[in-house]
Amino acid sequence: MVLINIGSLSENELRNIASQEDLEDWENLSRDELIEALEDFYDDDDSRLEGDSSGSSMRKFVNTLTDVQLENDLSLPGTEPLPESYNETSIHMILKDANWAYVFWSLSAQVASEFEEGSATLVLRNVRMNSDESEQASYDIEVSPSDDNWTVELPHLGYSYQVSLVLKKGEDEKVLCKSSTVSTTKSWLSTHPDVLRDSTTFMTLLSPLVLKGGTVLENKQIQDLIDIIDDDSTEAEVSR
Amino acid sequence: MKSRLNFIFNAHLPFVRHPEYPKFLEEDWLYEAMNESYLPLLRMMYRLKNDKVPFRLTFSLSPTLCSMLTDELLNERFVEYLDQHIELGDKEIERLKDDPEKKALAETFRNEIVLNKAFYQNECQGNILTAFNQLSNDGLLELITTTATHAYLPVYKDYPIAVNAQIETGVLEHSRNFDKMSDGFWLPECGYYNGLEDLLKRHNISWVSLASQSLILSADEPERGSYSPIRCPNGLYCFIRDANLASLVWSPTEGYPADPFYRDFYRDIGFDLSWDYIKPYVHEPEVRSFTGFKYYAVTGDTADKVVYDMKKASERASSHAKNFIYHVQSRTKGLKALIDMDPVYTVSFDAELFGHWWYEGVQWIEDLVRLVAQTEDISLITPTDFIKTKPIVQTMNPAPSSWGVGGYSSVWVDNTSNAWLYRHIFKALERMTELAERFPAQKSLKQRFLNQAARETLLLMASDWPFIIHNQISAEYARKRVEGHIENLNLVYDNMCKNAVNTEWLVKAEKRDNLFKHLDYNIMNKNHLNEPSPIFTTDFSTEA
Structure with a gap:
């Protein structure tokens, strides 16, 4: 569902979406209630959008605000529905x-x-x-x-x-x-924390991964590398 | 120190063509992209060319998109789409005659469509690829290809025959469309796994672009960061996406397109006006959709949006172009003591972001290109330009990666939405390979039957369907599409095992899924991988 700014949609748009999604009693809901109901409805989607700064967060294409319930049968003659499984191990x-x-x-x-x-x-x-x-x-x-x-x-x-x-x-x-x-791949840097702690290396390798808002590209392994540096800083603080 | 900007635009849409229906909602994806992105981008690049502004940009044009852009039926329908929207513009100008602000906007949007139509019919001669090819021949664009149906390759790692078929069909279609080989290759979603480079080099591919983390997470020691491309041990160059610069544009919350003065994407008369008024321009039964007539600015997280001010938005686009240059220059200043070469910044985007999603995005590129042309310490390059300089770069193995959420494959392999597909997709790939091996060198009807099965196989591998199902937009259509292609493949398999051909199915399938007309099903035979790539042996001039 493409509702990046659900709160910014007009009441007409909200009503149209609520009717398409068959929300209960949508005709009698106020604008705020519609927003709340739709936010609940798309709860899972919203969490997917948050903090998602990678390529796939930008929807590739969309020409409706709801998922149209397609009545058209696209199957060609002679085809059979997919089986649940295939008789093999x-x-x-x-x-x-x-x-x-x-x-x-x-x-x-x-x-x-x-x-x-x-x-x-x-x-x-x-x-x-x-x-x-x-x-x-x-x-x-x-x-x-x-x-x-x-x-x-x-x-x-x-x-x-x-x-x-x-x-x-x-x-x-x-x-x-x-x-x-x-x-699976173990990064060379994760086994060479001394190199990672070098400020030149840090600037050269990590600066292209820092996003506009100051956060680092979402990736668990990159975060693990940053944690190595952070742990080191913390230890330095403690020993001081 | 001079900054080198390497812009790569990925133009792709899934193959959607329904001649069995007079009008089909999802076909609008193509018409919207043509009208709002591809034609405005081409007109902008022709303006630069006519003004003798030098530039070098890279465009990947996917084989499915190229198939649709050269399809007679879809091109006819596109002209109807333009005419309908010009008519809607006329109605809007009349409706808004007492509202000068919005009336001026309606006139602008209508005139844009008229200009697009003129460009499409005159410069493009009804084929958008003609204009792209002209800009390539003029030395302004590097055109590249991608997998046949934009398949996300890491999930097919265990099926090298299918991966090869995707790559091979992509490079052959490119040569047919543009009369030259593709030096580079767009990896859909920047999806890479170790070993993929061997299949790419087989088809004479020189370079790919990889996700931002593919360098820092490599099992090898990275030396210069993404400022310098790298080379795989087999010689394939890899240009690493700069996440920092991309985020200036790409982020829907922090990027330039979120600026309050820019045109709001969602507020569209397709949703705001009465059904009776808008009905001829949307879809039956009562399916509202975007029309492109949008009169409000982003404003903020509110329903009370201000009317869109084109002049202010244009000023913001210019300002954002300057801001991008500033960021590049600042980064390069900081690099002087760190690296021993002029940095290369690789910035890649989906082409449809510009114009369609971000209305002012086309102007932003134009302003940026004009600024770069006046700036001595920044130049635009393409990957092939870089390779031609015979650079000394690090040889190393990049890490498996994609530009999807989390950096790997979890978007396309999601237990809660789309992962179930692979049980059927993998079986279909195995069956197609089995058919190609059991029935090699068939002629006549069986050959057509198997060739169509190969088309269905490529179509069912498209990354678009799991992506759409994951995002729950048009998920019903995506599910039906991927299921339909698998059902088609199963039908051919069952028929061939019974030594039969379902001709009714074949005729209808060939009519609807009519792309890749030169595709030979033997591409799915494992022995095919032992032969030299047909990119070196095919005489395209003699093809019917």
Whole structure:
């Protein structure tokens, strides 16, 4: 929803949006009540807009203020609606950001029935790998038959990770499928705080990332680098 | 020390074309962008050219946008759109005859459309790409391409065949449209992952632009910051976006466009006037939309907006152009003791910001270019200009990154809105690859069937659909679009597995999704990656 300045919209616009979104009793609401109701309605969106100074905060294009409920059927003849899942056992992992990945999986009908009928448990295993692709560490998350996706933490930067689905029956384990590996990146600067503390380096590397309002580009890893410098300053203050 | 300004504009819209409907709401995205951004930008650059003001700017024109800009039906509909809005302007001038302030604004907005139409029909000859190409031939623009459908590549890292198909189709379409190779490549959303550079170099791409944090978060030691481009170990140059300068413009709350004197984007007669009056210029059934007739200034966070004052807004745009120059010069002064070269500032934006979102943005660029032309210590360059100087730059691996919120992929892989798509998208990619391998070198109807499947595959990868679903604007349309393309691919897969061709579907799909007419489905065969890029071997002059 494009309501960057919801308070600045006219009553006509607000009423139009409220009617499109089918807000309760919108005809009888005052302007302030309409704003309040719409703000509540779009609460999640507003939080997404706040402090968002990156490229994607600027909506690419819009020619209405509401999401039009499209009645037109765009499907071509002969096509079938998408299935809920595909009859296969597979798992995929997509990197969402530096430390988190989105994982989704499918179980074939045969595997699913084996899982549901028996005493087996299904676990999602996240494996941290060495550079030679051998396992360095792993942890398991037990998942239920109704689960088909998970957001997985990749706690240590600079390593590769691979997830797999494992069927466990007592002491026995059966690896059903494995994802491709996902690599994370550990920045060189995070391991060289002495360089980061140098004012020349700071000016050269960080100044292009400081935004107009004085804040630094929103990014957890950059914030971690700044925290290294801040911690150092605090320690210096304390020792003084 | 001299500052080098490297402006890159990304012009892109998703492929939206519905010949099955006489008028379609989402097609207006194209007409609005043409009328409010592309034509005003071109007219501005022609003014500079006619005034002999030197400049160098880079424009990425996406293959989907180019397909629509050269489509006969959409161009016909665009002229109808212009005529309708000129008529609306006439009605507005009459309606506002007792309100001189707003009447003058209505006259200006109407006249702008008339000027756009004249430019479109005369200089462009009904094809906007002609004017872009002319400016490129005049040595004023560097034109580049991007992925076929603006696919956000990091999520497809495990599908190199599909990533290659996106890149390859992009570079081939560029050569067809502009009769020259694209030296640079716009990575949609600045999305980069390690290894992508190898697929880009395969197609003779020399440079890309990356997100601001891609340098500081690299696993290698960064030496000069984003003031100097870097080179990947395989030779691909990377120009790093300067977040500081971009924020002067881009931020919706702190950037120049938020100035209270500028024209308010939201206050539009499409929403303010009675339904009976506005009905012919919006959409059935009772769907109000923007018309471009906007009479109020941003003012502030209030409903009581002041009437837009063009003169004051114009003064602000000039002042903001000077302010931008001031920021560049100040930054460069501070760098004298820090780096051993003239700094390069890479500043990239979506082209549709200028004119459409930020009405005065076109004037801001014009004023900026004219100021730079009079300023000795700043020059405008393009990435290829820089590379031609054979610069000594650092060789290193940039960090995976994008310009999206948080700096990675969370906008396009969002558990709460769009992540579910990838279960179906990935399956579709696997099926298309399987089809290309099982049925190579088909002829006639099956070849057409598979070629259309390849088009649907590229279309379903567009970054626009997950982005729109994430932002909940036109999400219903986006969901139907991406689902529709996957359904289409599934239909071809099921038919081919039964040795059948659904001709009714094929004819309708070819008629609606008619882009990339030279696309060969064998691009999705894994063996294709072992062959040299067709950018070196295709004779475009002999193509039908």
